[in-house]
Amino acid sequence: MEELMNKVANDLKNFAPQAPAGMEERIQKAMAKKKSFWTFSWYTLNVYVVGFLGIGAIAWMLSMRTSKVDVAQVNAPQGNTEVSIQPAPEVKNVQNDAPSNSTTPSAKPAVEKGLSTVQVIPADMEALHEYSEVPPQVTVDVPPVAEVAESTEIQKMPEEIQVPKPKSEVVKAKGRTLKLTRLTGK
Amino acid sequence: MEENKLIQSCVSGDKSAQHLLYKKYSTLVFGICLRYAKNKMEAEDTMQEVFVKIYNHLKDYQSAGSFEGWVRRIAVNAAITSYRKSLKGRFQDEIDDRSEYASSLVEHHDVDYTMEELLSCVQALPDGYRTVFNLYAVEGFKHKEIAEMLQIDVNTSKSQFSRAKGHLQKALLEMSARKIPVVE
Structure with a gap:
């Protein structure tokens, strides 16, 4: 048995068959493929161009977004000071008569045109339409309008709401929609 | 050159x-x-x-x-x-209970085969057996080195080589037996 195994091992060691045809081309192709990404070629150039364009587009979109937010933040204090003077009972009317305004998609475009929450206040819808045609008195503030539905809290204690220091509250209310509506939602 | x-x-x-x-x-x-x-x-x-x-x-x-x-x-x-x-991702299904049959085979010195036949017998071995057999019998590595290379136990290497030898010998004997013409 050992003799047989030795013979087998020797035969296998010296076994050198002819490589299949086309193997060399296959190897050269594999070599070229491995190199191609890191060496210059039109293919890699296209990949880079597309990559840079994609990154540029994303960066541009992000910068536009941040600038919008900045504008909203700058304008926020003015709107708050004006609206804080409004009497609280009117908030009830807003809730009863025009609750859909806060939820319907049409509410958002109105805000973008420069209307504040003051326009949502009227008791009936006609009044609302009339009011909405009035040129904007208060500057744009997106967060307050988006959360008109939150005014339930205001309804519960309309008269007692005291806004002693609107300025200080405004600073706290940055980004917190609840407090902003309390101030601007009448 | x-x-x-x-x-x-x-x-x-x-x-x-x-x-x-x-x-x-x-x-x-x-x-x-x-x-x-x-x-x-x-x-x-x-x-x-x-x-x-x-x-x-x-x-x-x-x-x-x-x-x-x-x-x-x-x-x-x-x-x-x-x-x-x-x-990777495959079940180890190569271990069987035929480890001892190799030693019980009758000695045959005149086993005749072609290289194609030998190669087909080697390729028919389970992956682990074939690798250990090649490394030990053909390349000349020791079981300890093989164990390190394949990340297996030394005894596993030894047993796999023994089984590979048995499989191979049996296959070669069967092959040469088929070649011998039956004389009445």
Whole structure:
């Protein structure tokens, strides 16, 4: 048995068959493929161009977004000071008569045109339409309008709401929609 | 062309030198790949990997040892890597209870076979048996080295070699028995 195994091992060691045809081309192709990404070629150039364009587009979109937010933040204090003077009972009317305004998609475009929450206040819808045609008195503030539905809290204690220091509250209310509506939602 | 010059030319990217190198060592590499592979297709894949490695790492070759030995080593390493890849996600189903039958076989000294037949018998072995058999019987590694290379136990290497021998001998005997004409 050992003799047989030795013979087998020797035969296998010296076994050198002819490589299949086309193997060399296959190897050269594999070599070229491995190199191609890191060496210059039109293919890699296209990949880079597309990559840079994609990154540029994303960066541009992000910068536009941040600038919008900045504008909203700058304008926020003015709107708050004006609206804080409004009497609280009117908030009830807003809730009863025009609750859909806060939820319907049409509410958002109105805000973008420069209307504040003051326009949502009227008791009936006609009044609302009339009011909405009035040129904007208060500057744009997106967060307050988006959360008109939150005014339930205001309804519960309309008269007692005291806004002693609107300025200080405004600073706290940055980004917190609840407090902003309390101030601007009448 | 002298071997060192050939290597230098290959390093500098000379296509004709690469062609010469391929011509010189393709048979050796393909033979090694066939021994370790399950079939010809797998052997071709391994051979491609081997030559890509050779061309890419020629600059690292130090002429201390023989170039043929270096090529052989790369081929064996590629075959081992391929074996390890094939093990991933697969159940170890090669262990059977025929470990003792090899010793019970009758001695036959005049087993006749062709290289194709021998190769088909080797390729029919389970992957683990085939790899250990090649490494031990053909390449001449020790069981301890094989155990380290394949990340298995030394005893596993020993038992797999023993079983591989048994399988191979049985297959060769059956093959030669089929060849002998029946005399009435």
